[in-house]
Structures are given as C-alpha cells and as structure tokens.
Amino acid sequence: MRAVTVIPGVPGSLRLLDDYPEPTTEEGSILVEALAVGVCGTDLEIIEGKYGEAPPGTDHLVLGHESLGRVIEDPTGTLQAGDLVAGIVRHPDPVPCPNCAVDEWDMCRNDMFTEHGIKALPGFARQRWRIQPRFAVGLDPALSEVGVLLEPTSVVVKAWDHIFRIGQRAEWQPRTALITGAGPIGLLAALLASQRGLSVHVLDLATDGPKPALAGALGATYHAGSIDKLDFEPDVIVECTGAPAVVLEAMYKVAPTGIVCLAGVSSGGRTVDLDAGSLNRTLVLENNVVFGSVNANRRHWDAAAEALSQADRSWLASLITRRVPLSEYAAAYSPGPQDIKVILDFTA
CATH class of the missing domain: 3.40.50.720 (NAD(P)-binding Rossmann-like Domain)
Known part of the structure; x- marks a missing residue:
C-alpha cells in the first residue's frame, strides 16, 4: 500500500512509498481505510529533520497524526464497518507514570509516551491503518468532510x-x-x-x-x-x-x-x-x-467530537483551505500564504 514517510533526522527524506507493509493486528484490532490526514507545523518540523522518532526496528516514520478514516472491520464490535473514526495520537508509556496509569497520557511525566506519526508509532498517512479500540474515536457520519479536524479540536x-x-x-x-x-x-x-x-x-x-x-x-x-x-x-x-x-x-x-x-x-x-x-x-x-497545554486524552477527544457535531459544518469546512490528492503529496507539505488547514486527501 502507499504511505507518506520520512527518515527522522534526515532533511529532504519525504517520500511516497508504494510498497509500505500492511498494518498488522499488533497495532490494533480495528482496520481502517484512510480518508484524510491533516498537515500541521509538527509535520513540517519532522520533514525538516528537527524532530521525530521511527518505530523500533525501522528507519522510516509514516507521517500523519491528524486522521480521519472509515472502519473496514472491527471484530471487537466497538465500531461497525463503515463508521467514521479518528485515531488518538498519544499512547501511554509502558511503565506507566502516575498520569498514564489513569489514562491521563496527555500529562505524561516521564516522556516515555509514544505518538502516531511523531514518536515511535507509524502515523495515519497510509492507505490503511489499525488502531486499538481504546484509541478509536467514532464520529458523527455528518462530519465526513470535516472530521479530520478532530485532533486539533x-x-x-x-x-x-x-x-x-x-x-x-x-x-x-x-x-x-x-x-x-x-x-x-x-x-x-x-x-x-x-x-x-x-x-x-x-x-x-x-x-x-x-x-x-x-x-x-x-x-x-x-x-x-x-x-x-x-x-x-x-x-x-x-x-x-x-x-x-x-x-x-x-x-x-x-x-x-x-x-x-x-x-x-x-x-x-x-x-x-x-x-x-x-x-x-x-x-x-x-x-x-x-x-x-498540549495534547489531549480520551475524554477530551470525545468532547471534541461532540463540539464538532454542534458546530456549523460550512464554517468548519472553510478552515480547510486546500485538499491535496495523495499523488501530489509533496504540495501538501509546502505551506501557502493563505493556508489555514491543508488536508492530504486519500479519496481523490
């Protein structure tokens, strides 16, 4: 499958790979088809080689921490095939610290957390990804055009x-x-x-x-x-x-x-x-x-989903100033003067 990757610490290593491995069930039981990925300043810093950490055992990091996808299968029954879903970015550290132990991983005290597309976990800028049920946030079907805004929200x-x-x-x-x-x-x-x-x-x-x-x-x-x-x-x-x-x-x-x-x-x-x-x-x-204040935990993600469902859809859509097809991925990571939110579109 296709995936947008970098080699962390190596400027100019941004690539669209055509043969990236399919996600394994070790990543999570819920299989998701990517619809869109948002681009933010953190992605640009990773591309510039200033930040980022590849998952253990590989030199490549799949970008993308602002996600929107559609469930392909969920054997746990948490979500249904066809449901809109976003993946929570940060996962608690394995020790865990006192905050991670109570699912307040946004307040991690020992910096041993991992983050999709940023630190030691593959991101969502790939055609299919997996997620554990506790990190999968279902979205109102009406948010299919703007649900990718869930992470910043x-x-x-x-x-x-x-x-x-x-x-x-x-x-x-x-x-x-x-x-x-x-x-x-x-x-x-x-x-x-x-x-x-x-x-x-x-x-x-x-x-x-x-x-x-x-x-x-x-x-x-x-x-x-x-x-x-x-x-x-x-x-x-x-x-x-x-x-x-x-x-x-x-x-x-x-x-x-x-x-x-x-x-x-x-x-x-x-x-x-x-x-x-x-x-x-x-x-x-x-x-x-x-x-x-940085990051968010599960209750913040759930509250964000509710906030988006209550917001004016046309206003939310106006925040997305460019939708870039996956085939033109490099353009998504080149900021324009009038850009607010740029989206990498996996459906185009």
Whole structure:
C-alpha cells in the first residue's frame, strides 16, 4: 500500500512509498481505510529533520497524526464497518507514570509516551491503518468532510478544560476571551470559546484573506496588530502563536485573576527584552495564572467530537483551505500564504 514517510533526522527524506507493509493486528484490532490526514507545523518540523522518532526496528516514520478514516472491520464490535473514526495520537508509556496509569497520557511525566506519526508509532498517512479500540474515536457520519479536524479540536478542548478547572480556585465568572493567532488552533479555540458563551476576540497579523471573516462568522471581534493596542483586558487569553513577544504581552494584558493558556509552541533561538521584576509583580499582585497545554486524552477527544457535531459544518469546512490528492503529496507539505488547514486527501 502507499504511505507518506520520512527518515527522522534526515532533511529532504519525504517520500511516497508504494510498497509500505500492511498494518498488522499488533497495532490494533480495528482496520481502517484512510480518508484524510491533516498537515500541521509538527509535520513540517519532522520533514525538516528537527524532530521525530521511527518505530523500533525501522528507519522510516509514516507521517500523519491528524486522521480521519472509515472502519473496514472491527471484530471487537466497538465500531461497525463503515463508521467514521479518528485515531488518538498519544499512547501511554509502558511503565506507566502516575498520569498514564489513569489514562491521563496527555500529562505524561516521564516522556516515555509514544505518538502516531511523531514518536515511535507509524502515523495515519497510509492507505490503511489499525488502531486499538481504546484509541478509536467514532464520529458523527455528518462530519465526513470535516472530521479530520478532530485532533486539533481535542487539543483546544483540553486547553479550555484546564482553564475552567483553574478558574475554580475562586469565584470566577469569565466574560471575555482573547485568542492570539488565527491559525487552525486559534480559530478552533475561538469556536470553543463561543460555544461556552464568552465574548470572543481574535488577534492576528493578517488584514485580508479568510481569517477575519472566519472569526466574524463566530460572532468574534477580529483585531489585526499587537495586544498592547487593545482597549480591554481579557479574562482569558489563549495564546496560539508561540511568538515570544506575543507570549510576553499576553501575560501583561490579561485581567486581574485572569488566566493565560499557552497553546502555541515557540521555536526557540529568539530573545525579547524582559523586565522579570515587573512581570513578577503583575502576576503576583493580580493573582494571575499562566500555564502550558498540549495534547489531549480520551475524554477530551470525545468532547471534541461532540463540539464538532454542534458546530456549523460550512464554517468548519472553510478552515480547510486546500485538499491535496495523495499523488501530489509533496504540495501538501509546502505551506501557502493563505493556508489555514491543508488536508492530504486519500479519496481523490
């Protein structure tokens, strides 16, 4: 079968193999036909040789951690042939750590977890894949065109889950949320903020293209520029850019007793001027919280599936700005200036 692979640590090794082995039942009892795989920044870093780990016994890593497929067979009866399904990316470590032991593998403490398409597990960018029932998430049949957004949605569901958990430390009634960055994660974070009844603001550098309209369709206010120009203090900031200057500005801008969730990953190698004493004073005297959030566990994936089923289908479809056939796979991993979410389409 065909599969998109790289040799981790080797830049320029991206290939479409025509003779990749069929998945074995050791990977899972549920056999799935691939429909689509989403592309994200992590894939690009793996292709550049900056990250990634091949499964034991092989030099190749199949890419793809944002999946959508259709069940071919499930002898366990968990799902039925023809059902839409996505595969959970992270698997708990074998030790396991205290969090992995209770299926909170997104909070793994010893970094011995594995991840499809990223770390020691083959990804979903292959024509057929297998998954264990506990890592298979069924989807509403109506999500056949947009269900590939489940993985990034699970990430922001986890972020909002932890935001509201932290908020319970005191009497807290958030009204305003600011999302910095209008990429897929940022716009999905704005969707979930809207679903939670918050007044939503989205900040990005783009002044044209699809981003302002997508934010506006959620009822959000779109801002182009810097945080310090905003004339309000948000109760919650979900920072999705990873840009050091924006991260720092978010910590200063959040309202007293506010919460800043860092959901964007910085590349490193860049410095900003920081008055650590001033920042410390602000965070302490205003009882603010800054925390990082990444990945998701099963309950977040299930909640993400529900969130997508409640969202406007046409809005979700608008996030997918390019669908690239498998035969033209290399184009999917070459970002365009107007791209939001690019999909590798296994049905074309």
